[in-house]
Amino acid sequence: MQKLTMTDLNRVGIDEFKEQDKLPVVVILDNVRSMNNIGSAFRTGDGFAIQKMILCGITAQPPHREIEKTAIGATQSVDWEHYENTVDAVRALRNEGYVIIAIEQAVESVMLHQFKPEQDKKYALIFGNEVNGVSDEVMAEIDQCIEIPQFGTKHSFNIVISAGIVLWDFYAKLRLQG
Numbered sequence: 001m002q003k004l005t006m007t008d009l010n011r012v013g014i015d016e017f018k019e020q021d022k023l024p025v026v027v028i029l030d031n032v033r034s035m036n037n038i039g040s041a042f043r044t045g046d047g048f049a050i051q052k053m054i055l056c057g058i059t060a061q062p063p064h065r066e067i068e069k070t071a072i073g074a075t076q077s078v079d080w081e082h083y084e085n086t087v088d089a090v091r092a093l094r095n096e097g098y099v100i101i102a103i104e105q106a107v108e109s110v111m112l113h114q115f116k117p118e119q120d121k122k123y124a125l126i127f128g129n130e131v132n133g134v135s136d137e138v139m140a141e142i143d144q145c146i147e148i149p150q151f152g153t154k155h156s157f158n159i160v161i162s163a164g165i166v167l168w169d170f171y172a173k174l175r176l177q178g
């Protein structure tokens with residue numbers, strides 16, 4: 001089978017991307033340490049046409065060579081903001097009408113396959129630090145928590161793998177399944 005070329009893929013340019021309809025999702029990175037992860041999160045957010053990334057606390061900001069290694073330009077297409085404090089970002093988004101959801105393993109979490117995003121809502125999805133996860137202060141502010149089921153030996157997924165799984169799930173449920 002012949003693979004598609006760049007021309008076949010026919011992607012939109014940055015200007016067109018900025019204007020296009022977005023998935024009603026903002027991604028919050030709560031003190032993410034690795035610039036490779038931050039760049040990959042941008043690339044993933046571009047692929048699913050999210051509204052915005054909110055980089056909180058120690059999460060490094062573009063422009064940065066180490067972020068670009070994995071973002072490969074997605075820091076230009078995906079809008080982003082920085083907040084010193086993740087709780088402030090969460091409160092600002094709640095005031096704007098977003099449903100606040102931690103993507104985390106927690107006692108009262110809902111499993112991803114059982115969660116049904118609603119067409120008339122907008123969502124702020126919080127992903128946590130590579131070691132500590134979503135901070136306790138932030139967990140105290142959320143409306144809901146979504147967990148991705150796991151079936152192997154490891155306790156958790158890499159943060160950006162989690163973002164890819166969850167964003168694809170939201171995209172499919174909101175845009176591809178009526």
Ligand SMILES: C[S@@+](CC[C@H](N)C(=O)[O-])C[C@H]1O[C@@H](n2cnc3c(N)ncnc32)[C@H](O)[C@@H]1O
Nearest residue numbers: 103104127128131133134147148156157159162
């Ligand atoms: C490597 S994990 C952090 C693991 C950390 N040991 C903890 O206690 O939370 C980094 C982030 O990926 C996401 N994550 C990883 N596995 C997940 C899962 N099975 N369900 C939901 N989120 C997950 C969460 O956002 C988490 O904060």
